[in-house]
Amino acid sequence: MKKLRNYLLAVTGLVVLLGSFLLSVPKVSDAQSQRNPQQVTVENTTQNPVPAMILNRVRVCPDQNCPAMTLNANDRNAFHKTVGISLPHGEGAAGIDIAVPEGKRLVIEFATARQFSISPPTGIEFHTHLNGDDALFAILETRQSEPNVDLWIAAQQMRVYADAPGFRIETGREGPFEEDAFTEVSISGYLVDL
Numbered sequence: 001m002k003k004l005r006n007y008l009l010a011v012t013g014l015v016v017l018l019g020s021f022l023l024s025v026p027k028v029s030d031a032q033s034q035r036n037p038q039q040v041t042v043e044n045t046t047q048n049p050v051p052a053m054i055l056n057r058v059r060v061c062p063d064q065n066c067p068a069m070t071l072n073a074n075d076r077n078a079f080h081k082t083v084g085i086s087l088p089h090g091e092g093a094a095g096i097d098i099a100v101p102e103g104k105r106l107v108i109e110f111a112t113a114r115q116f117s118i119s120p121p122t123g124i125e126f127h128t129h130l131n132g133d134d135a136l137f138a139i140l141e142t143r144q145s146e147p148n149v150d151l152w153i154a155a156q157q158m159r160v161y162a163d164a165p166g167f168r169i170e171t172g173r174e175g176p177f178e179e180d181a182f183t184e185v186s187i188s189g190y191l192v193d194l
Helices: 002-024 073-077
Strands: 057-059 070-072 078-087 093-099 104-116 121-130 133-139 142-146 149-163 166-173 181-193
Touching (some): 078 166, 104 121, 104 166
Antiparallel strands (some): 057 070, 104 149, 121 133, 121 166, 142 149
């Protein structure tokens, strides 16, 4: 009899404990209280723009069969530039500055170059500035076999960043510098807002 009473006492204690636990858990309906509707004003100005997520690829027509009309979001800010750098007789190196608009960052995705020089080139370098740090990126050149022409070619895919006011492209050659030389560099990429 004593065992049965202890057993019933334990079961009763468990039921009381479980009941108090269930009563302390809030109901799902309690979490959703009714509020009075409030007016919302959306202001979309240049000082306070409404954030918008732009997908990487944007379809500009509703027809699924128009892949030629699909644009990369970065295509709207495409950037490309071709510059020529002359190395006159007696000079071993030269460079040119490329401007990046204020408030923008240039992302260079591809660079190509042609260098006409009898003397072997020392290379082509991009000198960039990003978030207060300077960096140097070298472009590898290979010699092309052309009769009576010393032509060096470079073509390189990359991801190089440059902040305003711009970056510098430099080229050089090994001495003696007894002839004129010429380098043409083209870059392709896009601009992003900072």
